[in-house]
Amino acid sequence: MTLWMKAHILLAAIILWANHTNKLEPAVKKIEQKLGIPVYYAPNDSTEMDISNPYPIEDMPGQDTFNSQRENNENR
Numbered sequence: 558m559t560l561w562m563k564a565h566i567l568l569a570a571i572i573l574w575a576n577h578t579n580k581l582e583p584a585v586k587k588i589e590q591k592l593g594i595p596v597y598y599a600p601n602d603s604t605e606m607d608i609s610n611p612y613p614i615e616d617m618p619g620q621d622t623f624n625s626q627r628e629n630n631e632n633r
Contacts, residue, residue, distance in 0.1 A: 575581040591594050 572581065575584065586596075
C-alpha cells in the first residue's frame, strides 16, 4: 500500500471520528472564520428555514437569444 493511500485512509478515519463525536462542524466553522469566508448557518434549534419565494416566476421571460440569432442567420 502506497503512502498516498495510507494518508487518505487516515484522513478519512479522522474526519469520520470527528463527525461522530460532533467536533467536525465547530472545527470547520473556525477554519472558515480564520480564512474570512462568510458562511451563514441556520440556528441549531430550527430545522426548517422560512423561505418566502425561493423560485420566483418571471412575468416576462428573457429574450431568446438563440432563436433571434437563428432568424438573422437564415435571412443572409
